[in-house]
Amino acid sequence: MGTFISQLINGLNQSSILLIATMGLVIIFGYMNVTNMAHGSMIMLGGVSAFILMEVLHLPFGIALIGCFIITGIIGMITEKLLIKRLYSKPTETILATYALSIILTELVRIKYPLSQNVHMPLPGAFHIGRVTIPYYNIFILVFSFAVLSLTLLFFRKTTFGKMLGSVTQNRTMTECLGIKTSTIDTLTFGYGAGLAGVSGCVLAPTTGVSYDMGSTYLTDTFMTNVVGGIQSFAGTAISSGIIGEGRTITAGFLNETWAKIIIFMIVIVLIRFRPEGLFTKERR
Amino acid sequence: MRKKKNIFSKLPLNRYFDILMLIFLTAFPFFTKEFRVEMMGRYICYAIFAISLDLLWGYTGLLSLGHAVLFGMGGYMIGISYQIQNGVVPAFMQREGITEIPWFYLPLQNPIVASILGILIPALFAALIGYFVFTSKIKGVFFTIITLALAQIFKDFIINVQKYTNGFNGLQSIKRFSVNGSTPLTKTTYYYVVLVIAVLVFIFCLWLTNSRVGKICTSVRENEARLGFLGYNAGAFKILIYTISGALAGLSGVLYAPATSTITTEDIGVTASTMVVIWVAVGGRGNLTGAVFGALLINWAQSILSEHFSSAWQLIIGALLLVVIYFIPNGVIGQIVALQRRIITDRKKNKLMEETPKSKKMAVVK
Numbered sequence: 001m002g003t004f005i006s007q008l009i010n011g012l013n014q015s016s017i018l019l020i021a022t023m024g025l026v027i028i029f030g031y032m033n034v035t036n037m038a039h040g041s042m043i044m045l046g047g048v049s050a051f052i053l054m055e056v057l058h059l060p061f062g063i064a065l066i067g068c069f070i071i072t073g074i075i076g077m078i079t080e081k082l083l084i085k086r087l088y089s090k091p092t093e094t095i096l097a098t099y100a101l102s103i104i105l106t107e108l109v110r111i112k113y114p115l116s117q118n119v120h121m122p123l124p125g126a127f128h129i130g131r132v133t134i135p136y137y138n139i140f141i142l143v144f145s146f147a148v149l150s151l152t153l154l155f156f157r158k159t160t161f162g163k164m165l166g167s168v169t170q171n172r173t174m175t176e177c178l179g180i181k182t183s184t185i186d187t188l189t190f191g192y193g194a195g196l197a198g199v200s201g202c203v204l205a206p207t208t209g210v211s212y213d214m215g216s217t218y219l220t221d222t223f224m225t226n227v228v229g230g231i232q233s234f235a236g237t238a239i240s241s242g243i244i245g246e247g248r249t250i251t252a253g254f255l256n257e258t259w260a261k262i263i264i265f266m267i268v269i270v271l272i273r274f275r276p277e278g279l280f281t282k283e284r285r
Numbered sequence: 286m287r288k289k290k291n292i293f294s295k296l297p298l299n300r301y302f303d304i305l306m307l308i309f310l311t312a313f314p315f316f317t318k319e320f321r322v323e324m325m326g327r328y329i330c331y332a333i334f335a336i337s338l339d340l341l342w343g344y345t346g347l348l349s350l351g352h353a354v355l356f357g358m359g360g361y362m363i364g365i366s367y368q369i370q371n372g373v374v375p376a377f378m379q380r381e382g383i384t385e386i387p388w389f390y391l392p393l394q395n396p397i398v399a400s401i402l403g404i405l406i407p408a409l410f411a412a413l414i415g416y417f418v419f420t421s422k423i424k425g426v427f428f429t430i431i432t433l434a435l436a437q438i439f440k441d442f443i444i445n446v447q448k449y450t451n452g453f454n455g456l457q458s459i460k461r462f463s464v465n466g467s468t469p470l471t472k473t474t475y476y477y478v479v480l481v482i483a484v485l486v487f488i489f490c491l492w493l494t495n496s497r498v499g500k501i502c503t504s505v506r507e508n509e510a511r512l513g514f515l516g517y518n519a520g521a522f523k524i525l526i527y528t529i530s531g532a533l534a535g536l537s538g539v540l541y542a543p544a545t546s547t548i549t550t551e552d553i554g555v556t557a558s559t560m561v562v563i564w565v566a567v568g569g570r571g572n573l574t575g576a577v578f579g580a581l582l583i584n585w586a587q588s589i590l591s592e593h594f595s596s597a598w599q600l601i602i603g604a605l606l607l608v609v610i611y612f613i614p615n616g617v618i619g620q621i622v623a624l625q626r627r628i629i630t631d632r633k634k635n636k637l638m639e640e641t642p643k644s645k646k647m648a649v650v651k
Binding site: 083096097108216224258270272 | 425434437438566606
């Protein structure tokens with residue numbers, strides 16, 4: 001029983017990691033409709049900046065979080081300005097261009113850091129309930145991911161910028177007619193999404209270490225989470241990351257990591273066959 | 286005589302290019318060393334692989350980032366077949382404590398059966414994935430993501446079932462089609478076998494894309510919604526083309542594994558799938574020539590350049606892809622074909638302008 005409970009808690013940890021990693025994708029893929037294959041690399045860049053800020057420059061974790069957000073956000077904005085701006089109406093070309101970008105970013109990091117790097121744990125220690133051990137950092141990730149989720153929701157629902165963004169996704173021409181600079185909104189939104197990816201990379205860095213190829217696994221995981229939850233739905237993404245994270249950890253407990261991936265993948269394919277809109281999106285006509 | 290000339294001037298430039306490439310490839314073994322011939326044979330297998338992606342991506346507009354999965358299935362079928370010849374349990378299975386060949390490997394003992402299965406299983410697999418992805422209302426982009434995930438998972442799977450596939454190390458000493466212990470084909474003979482099959486595949490694809498099915502697939506790419514209004518079931522055609530593409534990818538894998546005599550997990554993962562996308566993108570998609578040309582060109586470039594820039598090769602590939610997308614979106618061959626088409630239409634217009642009397646000029650311009 002104890003092992004099962006610790007499996008559940010591990011699953012919760014996986015889920016919160018998935019949630020925070022997918023959040024940026026909800027904005028970029030869901031709202032802006034850009035299939036950003038460089039999302040994994042953005043997460044990786046966040047991890048690498050966390051490594052540089054915390055281990056090379058010895059800054060505290062809080063500042064590293066903000067630093068990662070700003071660094072990857074700026075890289076995201078540059079990406080949008082240089083590459084994606086010219087491809088908004090061409091989905092296939094967007095996929096290829098962002099994919100090429102992810103290859104380039106991965107290779108650049110590989111040349112600089114060919115080995116996996118460790119980042120020290122900012123919140124060491126754990127508390128024990130019976131035989132179950134919960135590291136403090138896992139609790140921090142859970143709380144932090146929900147904090148980021150609610151902040152992002154507030155940002156989108158309450159601020160002027162969030163409302164502008166909503167109107168751009170609904171009716172671009174009309175928004176432009178109202179005197180809102182849609183291209184600036186696009187750039188800033190992409191930067192925000194990339195920044196969130198960077199933050200998730202920073203949060204991940206102490207648990208898994210930083211390596212140049214950490215992005216590729218997160219890329220497909222986040223896309224799947226996003227599609228299962230409904231691509232524009234933050235709440236759906238939260239629930240689906242819970243389902244996928246828990247499902248994968250529990251299956252991995254019975255079989256192993258690879259079979260868990262395969263089974264979850266098959267379930268996802270069957271799910272989207274019958275619920276292409278995502279599990280938690282209301283049917284819209 | 287005049288009619289003949291017309292046919293030739295109508296033929297797009299890339300078909301001449303095909304003929305030139307065929308002549309070059311046929312004559313190739315006569316003026317190079319044997320190891321170069323072996324290399325070229327491998328690249329021709331890659332060209333078949335590229336054609337299979339071109340059918341799917343270039344003609345039907347479905348970008349697959351996991352096409353190497355289907356390629357690898359074919360390669361592994363024939364690879365396993367040569368591990369278990371004459372009922373010998375291979376060393377990597379014995380190490381894991383397997384003393385008998387597992388029942389699901391028994392039909393693979395015959396390389397001919399293995400080759401056929403190496404074509405059928407990828408096709409069936411593609412049909413199954415296609416059924417789930419293409420019959421739902423999901424966005425086209427999701428197919429790309431599913432195939433990408435597939436490539437990652439399939440590689441993990443092959444490594445995970447090390448008992449049966451030798452995991453990371455891959456399968457070695459795959460012979461060039463020796464059936465029942467006969468001597469395997471020589472390198473040059475095998476080269477010509479591959480070349481002939483490649484030509485047949487090329488002709489089949491040429492026929493397919495000019496047939497009614499091919500035209501419908503092209504219209505899936507151009508405007509899927511309108512195709513639906515006209516009463517066609519776009520999903521069924523997508524499944525069909527993915528199945529055919531899967532069969533061809535499997536075939537290229539079946540031919541590839543004996544050509545190099547090994548197949549490893551490097552040939553089936555995300556990196557391999559990306560490479561084939563890059564060949565097609567550079568060569569030009571939607572005209573078959575581009576796929577073949579891209580596969581041959583990039584692989585030659587890789588074999589020559591990676592000796593000098595082996596550490597930065599992936600970087601070069603990424604940059605090359607960006608350059609192609611932004612500056613030559615049609616690919617090398619696609620650009621040439623587009624140029625030729627423009628010249629022909631310009632010439633026609635000029636001719637009409639010159640021939641027609643002034644009063645009719647307006648009508649022609651319209």
